[in-house]
Amino acid sequence: MEYEGLLLEKKGYVAVITLNIPEKLNPLTKKTIMSLARVTNDIALDDEVRVVIVTGAGRGFCSGADVSAMTNPESVYASRFERIQVTGYPHADAFPRLNKPVIAAINGPCVGGGFSLALSCDIRIAADTAKFGLSQVARGLVPDYGMTLYLPILIGVSRTFELIYTAEIIDAEEAKKLGIVSRVVPGEQLMTAAMELANKIAQQPPFSLELSKKIIWRSLLDNLSRQLDLESLAFQICIGTEDHRKSVQAFLNKQPPPKFTGK
Secondary structure (H helix, E strand, O other), X not given: OOEOOEEEEEEOOEEEEEEOOHHHOOOEOHHHHHHHHHHHHHHHOOOOOOXXXXXXXXXXXXXXXXXXXXXXXXXXXXXXXXXXXXXXXXXXXXXXXXXXXXXXXXXXXXXXXXHHHHHOOOEEEEEOOXXXXXXXXXXXXXXXXXXXXXXXXXXXXXXHHHHHHHOOEEEHHHHHHHOOOOEEEOHHHHHHHHHHHHHHHHOOOHHHHHHHHHHHHHHHHHHHHHHHHHHHHHHHHHOOOHHHHHHHHHHHOOOOOOOOOOO
């Protein structure tokens, strides 16, 4: 089966999902979002797959929301609150709810919603060229796709606020120090390291892996639905502001950030 915006490849017990819009650093377009929901459903029913690796094509992991789509009134980003809830987040809990371990192999820029996607995986390995950042506030928006739950748990509230408020970009080594990723490897060794780990995990009893994952994620998932609702509501408020519109236009026109007015 083909999935728009991503590729699925199986290597023994391991399924590799590759976000595949490399010319834009693999943004979360509406089609990609829906494909992520479908591919995880398909993998969940495939008994031959025991572990999943998620990575990006080209030089990026995931650039987050497709900023160019934010000016389109028909896009998921500019739609009503109810439509965002229905179509905007079907992938946000896809990896936590998947009945198999998921490894993020972060090969390059991992920002905004792409950062959230990586945090929704069970394990994260980064190439030494990977970069991490939260750009939403700089676009007049709020962290989304579950970021407000995932990041404070990993790195604490204070550092989370600093990353959100400043839109600071951190490198792979800093991400490792903060506990965002478990290891950093040379870029050319990333997929080898991810496959070695995946194959090691795949040798364990499948039911034990599935139940261990469910136990750990259960309490987090109970809170995730609430956080997604709050993020969606805040997002809907923000996309109607002048600050958001000016920020998006400046970004698309490659201009300096505008002077924000709070309107």
